[in-house]
Amino acid sequence: MTSPHGTTRQAVLPTLLGLGPRAERRRRALPPGILRLPTIGIDIGGTKVVAGVVDGEGKVLEKLRADTPDKNKSAKVVEDVIVDLVLRLADRHDVHAVGVGAAGWVDAERSRVLFAPHLNWRNEPLQEALSERLRFPVVVENDANAAAWAEWRFGAGRGEDHMVMLTLGTGIGGAVVRDGYVDRGKYGLAGEFGHMQVVPGGHRCPCGNRGCWEQYSSGNALVRDARELVAEESPVVEPLLALAGGAVEGITGPLVTEAARAGDPVAIELLYEVGTWLGVGIANLAAALDPGRFVIGGGVSEAGDLLLGPAREAFRRTLTGRGFRPEAVVVHAALGNEAGLVGAADLARQVARRFRTIKRHRVERGAEA
Ligand SMILES: [Zn+2]
Numbered sequence: 001m002t003s004p005h006g007t008t009r010q011a012v013l014p015t016l017l018g019l020g021p022r023a024e025r026r027r028r029a030l031p032p033g034i035l036r037l038p039t040i041g042i043d044i045g046g047t048k049v050v051a052g053v054v055d056g057e058g059k060v061l062e063k064l065r066a067d068t069p070d071k072n073k074s075a076k077v078v079e080d081v082i083v084d085l086v087l088r089l090a091d092r093h094d095v096h097a098v099g100v101g102a103a104g105w106v107d108a109e110r111s112r113v114l115f116a117p118h119l120n121w122r123n124e125p126l127q128e129a130l131s132e133r134l135r136f137p138v139v140v141e142n143d144a145n146a147a148a149w150a151e152w153r154f155g156a157g158r159g160e161d162h163m164v165m166l167t168l169g170t171g172i173g174g175a176v177v178r179d180g181y182v183d184r185g186k187y188g189l190a191g192e193f194g195h196m197q198v199v200p201g202g203h204r205c206p207c208g209n210r211g212c213w214e215q216y217s218s219g220n221a222l223v224r225d226a227r228e229l230v231a232e233e234s235p236v237v238e239p240l241l242a243l244a245g246g247a248v249e250g251i252t253g254p255l256v257t258e259a260a261r262a263g264d265p266v267a268i269e270l271l272y273e274v275g276t277w278l279g280v281g282i283a284n285l286a287a288a289l290d291p292g293r294f295v296i297g298g299g300v301s302e303a304g305d306l307l308l309g310p311a312r313e314a315f316r317r318t319l320t321g322r323g324f325r326p327e328a329v330v331v332h333a334a335l336g337n338e339a340g341l342v343g344a345a346d347l348a349r350q351v352a353r354r355f356r357t358i359k360r361h362r363v364e365r366g367a368e369a
Helices: 006-016 019-026 074-090 126-134 143-154 221-229 234-243 253-263 265-289 299-303 307-319 336-367
Strands: 039-044 048-054 060-067 097-103 113-115 121-125 138-142 160-166 172-178 293-297 331-334
Touching: 006 097, 006 143, 039 074, 039 143, 039 336, 060 097, 060 336, 074 253, 074 331, 097 126, 097 265, 097 307, 097 336, 126 138, 138 336, 143 160, 143 293, 143 336, 160 265, 160 299, 160 336, 221 253, 221 265, 221 299, 234 253, 234 265, 253 265, 253 293, 253 299, 253 307, 265 293, 299 307, 299 331, 307 331
Parallel strands: 039 097, 097 138, 160 293, 293 331
Antiparallel strands: 039 048, 048 060, 113 121, 160 172
């Protein structure tokens, strides 16, 4: 399919990079069928790699999963897992591009993973390695950015032209979607809100600093606080400990949520504290970014209003200029744990369109010659 003419390559390059109004117009003028092309999204987490075929409406048609390779394994082993999942899905579906959402720092070109906490990726040229092996257009994106994109396209962020998403899992994932694009910052590293310092000299964070926001508002914070109560042999924590089978290791985020739903006052209070810290941080973000909507996702957000109620209260109490300004709304994410996968697939769909355009032009030019 490669053209023998050097000029063709030059002509398609701006389109490939998505540059210029001509490329934009051409993309909008594409037949709607291409906008609905199924693509593959991949979510690389700390424990598992999930790959799924996603249609143009954001619906997951089929999903496969594999264990995340051990941290000491080489980058190639992780690529092997991804390639295997993609090829198995591509056997059964007519897919056109692959999007990879990875927990880690992805550079502004969405090509290299600069650092990944769960994997042996250090300045890893993942996009190039995968597109060479798969022969599909490949997009690499930070997982929080991918999730935010999915919520903006298909979920709780629809219709909002300035939204911030916060994903509360073991830490806090953050992303900003503005005017229909993910605001990645100059170097691709925007949205690391979890490491803003909120308590000078506070809890130590794996990032090396102390008092980071995610040490107070995350699944890890919830579990740490619950286990501290156990360590202090506080009688108030006995029902929670019983629910965990009497073992402190049995206390997890979902277990605290379950206990809170069942009315356990300690569990409710633990979520209240995490929610309050969430609201304080949201107020800080509103002061800096002034979005219209905060979308809250991740495992801890499954607690619903047990988390978001105190978060909204603290947000209103802390927001600068309160009473004299429009206030952002704080809403629950809609897509659950599929958001990262759906978002990665949809971001890849944008490249798939260009990929198809390029192929079409090459074919047309080939016919002219
Ligand atoms: Zn930190």
